[in-house]
Amino acid sequence: xxxxxxxxxxxxxxxxxxxxxxxxxxxxxxxxxxxxxxxxxxxxxxxxxxxxxxxxxxxxxxxxxxxxxxxxxxxxxxxxxxxxxxxxxxxxxxxxxxxxxxxxxxxxxxxxxxxxxxxxxxxxxxxxxxxxxxxxxxxxxxxxxxxxxxxxxxxxxxxxxxxxxxxxxxxxxxxxxxxxxxxxxxxxxxxxxxxxxxxxxxxxxxxxxxxxxxxxxxxxxxxxxxxxxxxxxxxxxx
Amino acid sequence: xxxxxxxxxxxxxxxxxxxxxxxxxxxxxxxxxxxxxxxxxxxxxxxxxxxxxxxxxxxxxxxxxxxxxxxxxxxxxxxxxxxxxxxxxxxxxxxxxxxxxxxxxxxxxxxxxxxxxxxxxxxxxxxxxxxxxxx
Numbered sequence: 001x002x003x004x005x006x007x008x009x010x011x012x013x014x015x016x017x018x019x020x021x022x023x024x025x026x027x028x029x030x031x032x033x034x035x036x037x038x039x040x041x042x043x044x045x046x047x048x049x050x051x052x053x054x055x056x057x058x059x060x061x062x063x064x065x066x067x068x069x070x071x072x073x074x075x076x077x078x079x080x081x082x083x084x085x086x087x088x089x090x091x092x093x094x095x096x097x098x099x100x101x102x103x104x105x106x107x108x109x110x111x112x113x114x115x116x117x118x119x120x121x122x123x124x125x126x127x128x129x130x131x132x133x134x135x136x137x138x139x140x141x142x143x144x145x146x147x148x149x150x151x152x153x154x155x156x157x158x159x160x161x162x163x164x165x166x167x168x169x170x171x172x173x174x175x176x177x178x179x180x181x182x183x184x185x186x187x188x189x190x191x192x193x194x195x196x197x198x199x200x201x202x203x204x205x206x207x208x209x210x211x212x213x214x215x216x217x218x219x220x221x222x223x224x225x226x227x228x229x230x231x232x233x234x235x236x237x238x
Numbered sequence: 239x240x241x242x243x244x245x246x247x248x249x250x251x252x253x254x255x256x257x258x259x260x261x262x263x264x265x266x267x268x269x270x271x272x273x274x275x276x277x278x279x280x281x282x283x284x285x286x287x288x289x290x291x292x293x294x295x296x297x298x299x300x301x302x303x304x305x306x307x308x309x310x311x312x313x314x315x316x317x318x319x320x321x322x323x324x325x326x327x328x329x330x331x332x333x334x335x336x337x338x339x340x341x342x343x344x345x346x347x348x349x350x351x352x353x354x355x356x357x358x359x360x361x362x363x364x365x366x367x368x369x370x371x372x373x
Contacts, residue, residue: 033293168291169288169291172284172292173284176283191291194253194290194291194292194293194296195291195292195293196293197295213293217253217254217256217257221254222254223253
């Protein structure tokens, strides 16, 4: 039995009369690369904000790293929010220096290793970067931290294919010898599904299917196939 | 179906089936066909995961099984190598022969054919194949 790093029981969060999370039950195993998969509006971002304590549940219980979410554990979590941007006047090297002073657990040697994997030159200025290059920088700042939990909200969205491949290859190389749990939300599954150990499918604020990706493949087919079935059957065919 | 090249090995990955089984099968088959020679080094887990763009744990799982079956061996600080034992590869090929034949026989039996029927069909197919070789 693997220990779980995030545990949710019957979590509900409403905005007005809309349920962002609707009695969500989730248990996320540690030291895995976990895909949090679902269409836009299925509750992925709200779930991440709840793990980092930015949003409180209306009801239900949530435990992260064995504790309640909030400022007490946030130094152990690296969180890359949706649509994050970086200071335009920084270079890559400048961003690393800044991060070393301010981000708990930031390891500049790790950052340099990742920058090499993802082919980012140190003297590149943020203002001159493509969206894909800026996304790579944001990702490096997050992943270079020696923390047990890394959360990446839609890190591949709106990024060109080349950047996406660099990111995936960089993550695979870097993660080969590391014990960290990484949660990655995405609605673009096709090219990235091979990197997940575990997948959780969200729909309308509920987890409708979760499990080891290899077992899910044996039972239902690819993550991409499963995902497409959601749209076809509306509320999830499982 | 994605076709990906890793060193001398070619992989075809179907994401609707468990990936570790496909990696295992395809390395085994390369071994049985002699596409990778005795004592040859195979790509590291990291190289393989990188080239196939899949989780290193998935590759690791396939590698562990190859090692447990004695088809590969790890050498400290050097990586993973195909066994140097010709005997082991021979036994493995014999195991494959047995597996393929059993598979075929089970299918024929499930269609209701007796051993005599099967033998007859085999002889007919065999002579036709030989015939086509000559033309």
